[in-house]
Amino acid sequence: MTIDFLSTGIALLTFFGISALMALSLNLEYGVAGIPNFGKALFVSVGAYTAALTYTYLLPLLAGKTPIYPCGANLTDALQLRTGIIREAMGIGLLNFLLTLVIAAVIGGLIGYLASYPALRLKEEWYLALVLLVGSEIVRILVRGYEPIICAHNGISGLSQPFVALGNPKLASFLFALVILALVALVFIFSERLIHSPYGRLLKAMRENERVAQSLGKRITRTRAQIMVIGSAIAAVSGVLFVVNLGFASANDYVVALTLDVWVMVVIGGIGNNRGALLGAFIITVLDRVTAIAAIQLDQIGFQLEFTYIRFILFGLIILLMLRYRPQGLLPEKPLTTEAHSLLKTQAQK
Amino acid sequence: MSLLTLEHVTKSFGNLRAVHDVSLEIPKGKIIGLIGPNGSGKSTLLNVISALNPADSGRILFEGEEISKRSTDEIFGLGLVRSFQDPSLFFKMTVLDNSLLPVKQQQGEKPWRAPFHHLWRKQEAAAALESSRLLEQLLIRKHYDALASDLSGGQMKLLELGRSLMGNPKLLLLDEPTAGVAPKLAYTIFENIAQMRENLGLTFLIVEHRLEILFDFVDSLYVMHMGQVLTEGSPAEISANSAVREIYFGE
Numbered sequence: 001m002t003i004d005f006l007s008t009g010i011a012l013l014t015f016f017g018i019s020a021l022m023a024l025s026l027n028l029e030y031g032v033a034g035i036p037n038f039g040k041a042l043f044v045s046v047g048a049y050t051a052a053l054t055y056t057y058l059l060p061l062l063a064g065k066t067p068i069y070p071c072g073a074n075l076t077d078a079l080q081l082r083t084g085i086i087r088e089a090m091g092i093g094l095l096n097f098l099l100t101l102v103i104a105a106v107i108g109g110l111i112g113y114l115a116s117y118p119a120l121r122l123k124e125e126w127y128l129a130l131v132l133l134v135g136s137e138i139v140r141i142l143v144r145g146y147e148p149i150i151c152a153h154n155g156i157s158g159l160s161q162p163f164v165a166l167g168n169p170k171l172a173s174f175l176f177a178l179v180i181l182a183l184v185a186l187v188f189i190f191s192e193r194l195i196h197s198p199y200g201r202l203l204k205a206m207r208e209n210e211r212v213a214q215s216l217g218k219r220i221t222r223t224r225a226q227i228m229v230i231g232s233a234i235a236a237v238s239g240v241l242f243v244v245n246l247g248f249a250s251a252n253d254y255v256v257a258l259t260l261d262v263w264v265m266v267v268i269g270g271i272g273n274n275r276g277a278l279l280g281a282f283i284i285t286v287l288d289r290v291t292a293i294a295a296i297q298l299d300q301i302g303f304q305l306e307f308t309y310i311r312f313i314l315f316g317l318i319i320l321l322m323l324r325y326r327p328q329g330l331l332p333e334k335p336l337t338t339e340a341h342s343l344l345k346t347q348a349q350k
Numbered sequence: 351m352s353l354l355t356l357e358h359v360t361k362s363f364g365n366l367r368a369v370h371d372v373s374l375e376i377p378k379g380k381i382i383g384l385i386g387p388n389g390s391g392k393s394t395l396l397n398v399i400s401a402l403n404p405a406d407s408g409r410i411l412f413e414g415e416e417i418s419k420r421s422t423d424e425i426f427g428l429g430l431v432r433s434f435q436d437p438s439l440f441f442k443m444t445v446l447d448n449s450l451l452p453v454k455q456q457q458g459e460k461p462w463r464a465p466f467h468h469l470w471r472k473q474e475a476a477a478a479l480e481s482s483r484l485l486e487q488l489l490i491r492k493h494y495d496a497l498a499s500d501l502s503g504g505q506m507k508l509l510e511l512g513r514s515l516m517g518n519p520k521l522l523l524l525d526e527p528t529a530g531v532a533p534k535l536a537y538t539i540f541e542n543i544a545q546m547r548e549n550l551g552l553t554f555l556i557v558e559h560r561l562e563i564l565f566d567f568v569d570s571l572y573v574m575h576m577g578q579v580l581t582e583g584s585p586a587e588i589s590a591n592s593a594v595r596e597i598y599f600g601e
Binding site: 190193194196197198199200201202204205208209211212213214215216217218219220226230335336337338339340341343344345347 | 400402422423426427431432434438440441442443444446447450451452453454456457458459460461464465466467470471474475477478479481482494495497513517
């Protein structure tokens, strides 16, 4: 078997970028602010469902055409309408893609806020983890059974990448990967600057002892809600990129396993460290691809091994080893926050 | 004029009446001691005042304003700052970060401003200089970039005191400011408290078990026993009070 290194590289970068966004959002929520969001898949899926809706309704409207209900008898017509516009009018496809990102971020943030409302009033933070974990599954099962969003269990296809109109698949995927990496850079810089500010200091204090933080004048509920909004907006953006990369939105992609993958990334990389989140996302993406290819190869020489089992065993093993030997992660969090420290340093040297 | 007034404040946990019908007055600019055996309700009373465990009934007035319905963070905002009995620092944060956290009205604490460092850099620098002076005074300036967990027990208590000050308080509720501290340093901590009252006009309500030091610094004392105020008076009056001696020293 020959491997197309260019395509593999582009695919790897794309998957890495999407995972990195999820890991950065969880790192902000749990790593820095201490909110154990075990509903990551839910907030990612919000982006996916938003994309399904905008590609069905907004895209034709932007192109001056009438949207078609995407499921049942209209399935083929609606699919042709979507793919046709994206293939022929790149400007409209791009505009729709960018609007989808914005809308998904807004809806994601809104749902993050709503989820924060009951959840953040739970006294024990791990109850919140359970509520989000279960809530995430409930929403997935509901969407699986409710046709208008993604045609229930059938899913929606034809959510093509925005650059396919160029006619060169490799160039199109490459440009799409660049867009994703640019978003990763943006989120990374935003998050770093947020952490290295008085707000970051507040988040860390809240993570460590919310009772004391509260008695020092900090509004814990509001702050946690803010972080849920920001984290969920980022997760929803990653969800849009996830489905647009695949071209297909299916509720089955947003199972608990997705949430756990993101947790593995953050735990491996280093809880509270954005660079760690990126490293974790990279390692898991590579392992994910390698196990996938290995499973196919093994299958060809006669081993009947389920790919999913290999990766679950591997990821579980990694988590156990990390927690046993390096619980702080590969790149531990650095304690310094703002530049106030360097100010005192120069003051001391004088 | 009294800065803090409690009128018939009661707090129960189930059947346990932790604080029962407590009334007291903390005059401005005074250092008031709050003593009593373990379990007499002292820490609970501080929790009630700072709304961590809101009162069941009674009134709490701060500068004449009723605060019993306010939340913990609002009460801090009014200038009523408390410390805790167990070391309650943010141990995984630096000494400097610990001291900067309570600073009020921080522009950089708003998420939409925080990423734009030029919007809050000046304010942060001013706060850092203020903190630097304070840490110097408390003899822990050189540890500014150490984790709070790396400080000694006494230094932790000093940092806690300094941190309370950074919130620009009017009244400090200190829960055992010298717990677990060597006698000499305990004295230093109280000297710092006296100095703060002198220089900044602050008022203190201090829960403390080290009566030998406390009596040297307080203007007057309240004695609690089984959730109630047993008596109040000057150090001399309290040490002469036979009821206090009985419950406190078992005499």
